[in-house]
Amino acid sequence: MANRLPRRALLGATAAGLLPAPAVIGQTKSPYAGTTIRGAAFALPFHTYLRNYFPEFEEKTGIKIVFDVQAFPVYNQRMDLELSTKGSTYDVCNVTFIYTSRWIGAGWMTDLDQFTTDANATPPDWDPADFVSGAQLPMRDGKGHTYGYTIEAGAMIMAAARGDLIEKAGLKMPTTMDEFIAVCDATHNKEGVAAYTADKLHHWNWMPYLMGHGGTVIKDPPRNITPALDNDVTAMSAQWYADLMTKYGVPGLLSYTDDQAMQSQLAGRANIRTQSLTWMLPLFKAADSTVKNTVRYAMMPSGPKGLFPGVNSHAFGIPAGSRKKGAAWEFIKWALSKEMLQRIVNEHGYPSIARRSVIDSPVFKQALMLNGQDVAGLFLQTLEHGAKGGYMKYRTIPVFPQVGDKINRAIEAVATKQLDARSAMKQAQSQAIEDIKKAGFDVDPA
Numbered sequence: 001m002a003n004r005l006p007r008r009a010l011l012g013a014t015a016a017g018l019l020p021a022p023a024v025i026g027q028t029k030s031p032y033a034g035t036t037i038r039g040a041a042f043a044l045p046f047h048t049y050l051r052n053y054f055p056e057f058e059e060k061t062g063i064k065i066v067f068d069v070q071a072f073p074v075y076n077q078r079m080d081l082e083l084s085t086k087g088s089t090y091d092v093c094n095v096t097f098i099y100t101s102r103w104i105g106a107g108w109m110t111d112l113d114q115f116t117t118d119a120n121a122t123p124p125d126w127d128p129a130d131f132v133s134g135a136q137l138p139m140r141d142g143k144g145h146t147y148g149y150t151i152e153a154g155a156m157i158m159a160a161a162r163g164d165l166i167e168k169a170g171l172k173m174p175t176t177m178d179e180f181i182a183v184c185d186a187t188h189n190k191e192g193v194a195a196y197t198a199d200k201l202h203h204w205n206w207m208p209y210l211m212g213h214g215g216t217v218i219k220d221p222p223r224n225i226t227p228a229l230d231n232d233v234t235a236m237s238a239q240w241y242a243d244l245m246t247k248y249g250v251p252g253l254l255s256y257t258d259d260q261a262m263q264s265q266l267a268g269r270a271n272i273r274t275q276s277l278t279w280m281l282p283l284f285k286a287a288d289s290t291v292k293n294t295v296r297y298a299m300m301p302s303g304p305k306g307l308f309p310g311v312n313s314h315a316f317g318i319p320a321g322s323r324k325k326g327a328a329w330e331f332i333k334w335a336l337s338k339e340m341l342q343r344i345v346n347e348h349g350y351p352s353i354a355r356r357s358v359i360d361s362p363v364f365k366q367a368l369m370l371n372g373q374d375v376a377g378l379f380l381q382t383l384e385h386g387a388k389g390g391y392m393k394y395r396t397i398p399v400f401p402q403v404g405d406k407i408n409r410a411i412e413a414v415a416t417k418q419l420d421a422r423s424a425m426k427q428a429q430s431q432a433i434e435d436i437k438k439a440g441f442d443v444d445p446a
Helices: 007-012 045-051 054-061 072-084 097-105 133-139 163-168 177-187 207-212 232-248 258-266 325-335 338-348 362-367 375-386 400-415 421-438
Strands: 036-042 064-070 092-095 149-160 194-196 218-220 224-227 270-276 296-298 311-317
Touching: 036 072, 036 325, 045 064, 045 149, 045 338, 054 064, 054 325, 064 072, 072 092, 072 097, 092 097, 092 325, 097 133, 097 311, 133 149, 133 311, 133 375, 149 163, 149 375, 163 177, 177 194, 177 232, 177 270, 194 232, 207 232, 224 421, 232 400, 232 421, 258 270, 296 375, 311 325, 311 375, 338 362, 362 375, 400 421
Parallel strands: 036 064, 036 092, 194 270
Antiparallel strands: 092 311, 149 270, 149 296, 149 311, 218 224
């Protein structure tokens, strides 16, 4: 899922600027002084914040940065074409999570190990190992080489806007899917609050429950990208999720955007949502939140087959066609230094940092100590869990956008009773395979 943050969330997340920072980090001119580099990315809060410091980078290094920001689909389409032709237009780019397999696997990105292992290019205290492994895993190839460093780490957690309703029912934040349903049963429509809310991006929201039931999306990514949707386990899980939405959801949920889902919690009309941390912070921090005093946070609930919270990341990398790789690395090294990331936390309350040293810092912990809960700890625990077992690999195969689209349609068909779950998943499987073959990839024979 792209972390495209609604405006109210962006405003709400800036409330934790707690400590001052020095005006400029370092003053040593780079050997690339006088060079102009060009970067590109899709819109993220991180880029908005980082732009404020570009003059400092130019003063520090003598390198000028021109940075293009585009809408998510536009950026990915244009960058995919640029990278595939080994173009030299851009020197730094946003390595998009769902394209990591395609862009890195095809050799379109630069191996950054050449810089991090060179003491003349990167001082030891820059510390590549400081980036949390769960966020970095998609940025590595099969040999363990690194092609990007994380700028945004998405970690799916649970938030109950009206946690007090759960407590009044004599229950606690659910830790399993069975407990989740029990909480929904006990609290739905109490004080006019629906038990559950979500947006319509089902191929992100449903996946932890699918895997928790023992299902999977793709057979063995990236080696075998055949979809695995046409089976009894997937159908059962699809029905379970459709029932969660239709039985306990806020009215109109099936058409909700992420902003509408957030607003339903902010206004106290809906209770539980599972989503990336960035979308959960406004419940406590946003000025228009009516649930600041009642919001509770927890890990995603586990299923019979385990815990599978969604984890994703976006990174800065250097296109293989860049002719200014050294200067581009100077920019990445500066932008993702411990000092700069700490400043962005201090001054903007940015929550999606991937450096462990910053996550463990007193400022970060203080900013994410919400109603007495260590949400920073939940964030780190989720990121680290995402590195185990490689269960998020399905999301980085080149054809996942096509598969994801079919999943969205299938879940909607089940929830609206247009199709039974088994038929909907069978149809999604068939349509996804057709799209994968059209894209030129092989799948298992039927």
